[in-house]
Amino acid sequence: MTAISMSRRQAVLATTAAISSGAFSGLRVRTADAKVPRATEQAPCYYRFNHGKIQATVVSDGPLRLGDPSAGFLGTSREEIAKMLTDNFLPLTNFMLEQNVLVLNTGDKMVLFDTGMGSSTIFGPSTGKLLSTLKAASIDPKDIDAVVLTHGHHDHCWGIMADDGGHHFPNAQIYISKADFDFWTDAAKLGMTDPPYMKMTVAGARKHLLPNRDRMVFIKDGEEFLPGIQAMFTPGHTVGHMVFMVTSDGKTLAVIGDLTHHQVLLMHKPRLQFVNDTDPKQGADTRVRVLDMLATNRIPLLGYHFPWPGIGHVAKLGEGFQYFPTPMEMLVYQNA
Numbered sequence: 001m002t003a004i005s006m007s008r009r010q011a012v013l014a015t016t017a018a019i020s021s022g023a024f025s026g027l028r029v030r031t032a033d034a035k036v037p038r039a040t041e042q043a044p045c046y047y048r049f050n051h052g053k054i055q056a057t058v059v060s061d062g063p064l065r066l067g068d069p070s071a072g073f074l075g076t077s078r079e080e081i082a083k084m085l086t087d088n089f090l091p092l093t094n095f096m097l098e099q100n101v102l103v104l105n106t107g108d109k110m111v112l113f114d115t116g117m118g119s120s121t122i123f124g125p126s127t128g129k130l131l132s133t134l135k136a137a138s139i140d141p142k143d144i145d146a147v148v149l150t151h152g153h154h155d156h157c158w159g160i161m162a163d164d165g166g167h168h169f170p171n172a173q174i175y176i177s178k179a180d181f182d183f184w185t186d187a188a189k190l191g192m193t194d195p196p197y198m199k200m201t202v203a204g205a206r207k208h209l210l211p212n213r214d215r216m217v218f219i220k221d222g223e224e225f226l227p228g229i230q231a232m233f234t235p236g237h238t239v240g241h242m243v244f245m246v247t248s249d250g251k252t253l254a255v256i257g258d259l260t261h262h263q264v265l266l267m268h269k270p271r272l273q274f275v276n277d278t279d280p281k282q283g284a285d286t287r288v289r290v291l292d293m294l295a296t297n298r299i300p301l302l303g304y305h306f307p308w309p310g311i312g313h314v315a316k317l318g319e320g321f322q323y324f325p326t327p328m329e330m331l332v333y334q335n336a
């Protein structure tokens with residue numbers, strides 16, 4: 001045993017003894033009454049990585065706080081959800097999903113995938129951070145050439161317009177499937193009460209999408225609508241949900257949007273049905289088919305709602321899949 005490890009061991013023993021004897025009760029008071037105030041800010045939420053010749057940056061719109069997770073899934077029990085979370089050291093309450101917004105600098109274009117919640121606080125005050133995290137990442141919204149939407153839900157398209165009618169991305173074309181545009185801007189749905197989210201979601205989509213009709217491009221299954229960016233029709237979560245395959249220098253990254261919302265629940269049991277899918281059965285079928293393809297071909301993914309920054313791989317595990325987050329790197333490599 002070295003002198004250093006001996007001294008650490010002695011320190012641990014001394015600390016343990018002191019705590020059990022109550023000798024540190026005064027220290028707890030000093031912690032609450034610290035001479036340096038506790039910080040309230042986390043590090044700016046952006047993360048850069050290279051994808052082929054593209055420089056990619058993930059910026060956060062802030063986490064969605066969704067409460068009780070067991071209410072979100074069909075065909076399972078509260079106990080089964082609790083066991084899966086417990087087995088993976090995750091909390092049973094205060095279910096939280098990230099919003100990982102991807103920005104690509106292709107050299108020719110700046111492309112942003114999904115836009116977060118905007119000014120809405122229906123999922124708590126922790127969202128709506130996109131503009132500030134873009135700024136922290138030195139990305140000017142005026143430089144964004146393309147806003148690409150996986151689908152028309154609130155946490156994906158409500159960051160397009162400012163409350164005063166201004167455009168947060170004034171020089172961008174907006175890319176979305178026509179099926180999702182038509183479905184979520186349909187005025188006839190404004191009177192619907194079932195499902196309960198429909199009226200609110202449609203009103204929000206109309207606010208953010210309709211003013212951009214003249215700058216909107218409808219994307220089709222299989223289409224390479226921007227250089228190296230191909231759309232893949234992945235219906236179920238919504239009628240026109242899209243996954244995007246980004247290829248550069250022979251490498252492909254899948255931007256999966258809401259193909260799966262959770263790194264454990266909808267991966268280990270991908271047949272679980274998500275209650276807010278427009279067609280939960282179709283959503284599960286699509287999830288299994290696409291995850292199987294990504295696992296077979298070892299294609300990395302970016303999960304919009306996965307733990308920050310949401311980059312990783314999937315592999316087959318039993319009847320489902322295992323998510324392997326890619327280690328974050330401390331340095332930005334200029335290999336393009």
Ligand SMILES: [Zn+2]
Pocket residue numbers: 153155156258304305
């Ligand atoms: Zn979402």
